[in-house]
C-alpha cells in the first residue's frame with residue numbers, strides 16, 4: 194500500500210518480454226570478484242545477492258559472468274559459465290533471488306582486450322590489435338591484444354549461446370549480453386577498437402555483426418520468448434572513443450530488430466576519464482538525456498542508470514524518459530534501499546558517497562567487492578547484526594564515522610548507548626572532509642549517521658570531552674574509543690611561525706595569503722590545495738614521498754591530479770622541508786638541491802597520530818574497551834565504518 198503512496202511509478206509492476214517484475218527497480222550487473230579462482234559461486238556471493246533481493250529490488254542482473262575462461266576473464270575471481278559444472282552454483286544464486294520475489298537475469302561477458310594476461314596467463318584477444326587506450330585509468334595495463342580470426346569469432350558466438358542455455362538451466366529468468374564498457378562486444382562496436390577490414394569491421398552494421406549474431410544464436414538456443422537483454426553504451430567516452438550517441442541509437446535499433454527484449458544503458462568511463470575542465474563525479478542522472486533520446490528510437494523497455502536516486506527514478510519514470518531504473522552503487526551501499534523507499538523512509542537509506550572503492554578494490558587491488566559506507570557489502574554473514582544476548586551499558590567516545598557506526602550497531606543489537614563528542618557537532622573529520630570541491634556526496638552520509646543517532650535512541654552528549662572519570666562514573670560494561678587523531682606537527686624549524694596554519698583551520702574558513710605552500714601531499718593536502726586553488730591562490734604542494742594522494746582510488750586520484758594540473762598547482766615530490774620562514778619555505782629537492790618556495794601562508798597537512806590518550810587508563814578502569822577508526826591507525830572512511838561495525842558487534 195505504502196509503495197503506491199511514496200513512489201507509485203517506481204513500485205508499479207512491469208514486464209520485460211514474458212518476465213513479470215514486481216517493481217521497476219533493477220540491480221544492474223556489478224562484478225564482485227568473489228568467485229573461486231576457477232569461477233565457481235561462493236557462499237559470499239550467494240549471501241551478497243540474497244541480501245539485495247531481500248531488500249525489495251524487482252530485478253537482479255547478476256554480475257559479469259565469463260563465457261570463455263580464462264581468456265575472457267577481467268578479474269581473477271570472476272564467475273564463469275563456460276562449462277556445465279558451473280550450473281549448480283549459479284542455480285543457488287537464482288534460487289535465493291527468487292526466494293525474495295525478485296527475478297534473476299545473468300550477464301554474459303567476454304573481456305576481450307580488457308582481460309589481463311597477468312590474470313589469465315594468455316595474451317588477450319580483440320577485434321583488432323589495438324590496446325585499450327584508457328587502460329591505466331582503470332588499473333589495466335592496456336596490453337596489445339591478438340586479433341581474433343573469423344573462425345574464433347564464430348566460436349565465441351556459439352559460446353555466448355551456450356552460456357545463455359546454461360543460464361537458463363541454472364534457473365535464471367533471462368540473460369543479458371554485456372555489450373558495453375571495455376568488454377569484447379563493445380570493442381567490436383567501437384570504430385577505434387575495431388579496425389578490421391572484413392565483414393566484422395568498417396561500417397556500423399559490420400561492427401554490430403558480432404552482437405547481432407550473438408543475439409540470433411542465443412535466440413536459437415533458448416527460444417523466442419526467453420527474456421534477452423543487452424547492455425549497451427549510450428556512447429563511448431574518453432580517449433579513443435569510437436561509438437557516437439547517434440551510432441549508439443542505431444545499435445539499439447539493431448538489437449531490438451534482432452530480438453532483444455530490453456536494453457540497459459550505460460556509458461563506459463562516465464565520470465572517470467579526466468576531461469578539461471575536469472568534472473567531478475558526474476551529476477546524478479547525467480546519462481538520462483541519452484536514454485531519453487534512445488527511447489524515441491526503440492519500443493522495447495529501456496533501463497536507465499547513473500547515480501539515480503529513488504526520487505530521480507520516480508521523476509524519470511513519470512516523465513516517460515525510461516522504463517526501469519537501475520540503482521547499482523546505491524544497492525551496494527544499502528541493500529534495503531527499495532524497502533525503505535517504499536515505506537517512505539528515504540532518510541534511512543545509507544547513501545553511496547561515490548568514492549569508487551567498490552570498483553578500485555577489484556580492478557586495482559584485485560580483491561573482492563567492498564563499500565566505504567557499508568562494511569557488510571561482500572561480508573554479509575561476517576557483519577550480520579544480531580541481537581545481543583544481554584543489553585549492556587555502552588559509552589562511545591567520539592562522534593566521527595567510527596564512533597557513530599559503533600553506536601548505531603550497538604543500539605540495533607539492544608544495548609543502551611551514550612556517545613560523547615567534544616565538538617558542538619557530530620561528524621568528526623567528515624565536517625572538514627565535505628568542504629573541498631567535489632565532495633558533494635559526503636554531506637548526505639554525515640546527515641544519515643547523525644539522524645540515525647536519534648532514530649536508534651542513542652544518548653548523544655555534544656560539546657563534552659569524555660574523560661576517564663566521566664566515563665567511569667557512568668559504570669559502562671563496554672567503551673568504544675573512536676577518538677580519531679591528534680594532528681602531527683613535523684619537527685621543522687619555524688613551524689610555530691604566525692604564517693603557519695593547519696589544513697583543518699583552512700577548511701574551517703581561516704584566511705590565507707595569495708601564495709600558499711601546502712606541506713603534505715596526502716588526500717587532505719591535495720584536497721586543501723584544490724580548495725585554495727579554486728579561490729585563485731597560487732598553490733604549491735610539498736610532499737616527502739614520491740607520489741601524492743597515493744591512498745585514493747586510482748580513477749578519482751587521476752581526476753584530482755588532472756584538476757590540480759589544470760589549476761596550475763605545483764606539485765613537488767621527494768622533497769624535504771628544511772625551514773619555514775616569513776617569506777615561505779626552504780626545501781631540499783629530490784635532486785638534493787636547496788630551493789626556496791615563496792609563500793605568504795604555509796598550510797600543514799601532515800596527517801595525524803592515533804589519539805589514544807585515554808586508552809591505558811580506560812583499560813584499567815572499565816570491563817571492556819574496543820578501539821575503532823583513525824585512533825587505531827589513521828586511514829579513511831571505509832576503515833572507520835568497518836571498525837565501528839566490528840566494535841558494535843563485539844560488545
Ligand SMILES: Cc1cc2nc3c(=O)[nH]c(=O)nc-3n(C[C@H](O)[C@H](O)[C@H](O)COP(=O)(O)OP(=O)(O)OC[C@H]3O[C@@H](n4cnc5c(N)ncnc54)[C@H](O)[C@@H]3O)c2cc1C
Pocket residue numbers: 548590591592593594595596613614615616620621622623625626627657658659660675676677678700716717720804821822823824827828829830831833
Ligand atoms: C579534509 C579531509 C578530507 C577527507 N576525505 C576523505 C575521503 O574522501 N575519503 C576517506 O575515506 N577519508 C577521508 N578523510 C579521512 C576521514 O575523514 C577519516 O579517516 C575519518 O573521519 C575517521 O573517522 P573516525 O571516526 O575514526 O575519527 P574522526 O572523524 O576524527 O572522529 C573522532 C571524533 O572524536 C572526537 N573526540 C576525540 N576525543 C574525544 C573525547 N575525549 N571526548 C569526546 N570526543 C572526542 C573528535 O572531536 C572527533 O569528532 C578526510 C579527512 C579530512 C580531514
Ligand SMILES: Cc1cc2nc3c(=O)[nH]c(=O)nc-3n(C[C@H](O)[C@H](O)[C@H](O)COP(=O)(O)O)c2cc1C
Pocket residue numbers: 221222223224225256257300371373374424459498499500501519520521522523551552562
Ligand atoms: C563495483 C561495480 C562493478 C560493476 N560491474 C559491472 C559488471 O559486471 N557489468 C556491467 O555491465 N556493469 C558493471 N558495473 C556498472 C553498473 O552496472 C552500473 O551501470 C553503474 O554502476 C551505474 O549505475 P549506478 O550509478 O547506479 O551505480 C559495475 C559497477 C560497480 C560499481
Ligand code: SF4
Pocket residue numbers: 522523525526544545546547548549550551552563564565566567
Ligand atoms: S564503495 Fe563508495 S562508491 Fe562504492 S558503493 Fe560504497 S560508497 Fe558508493
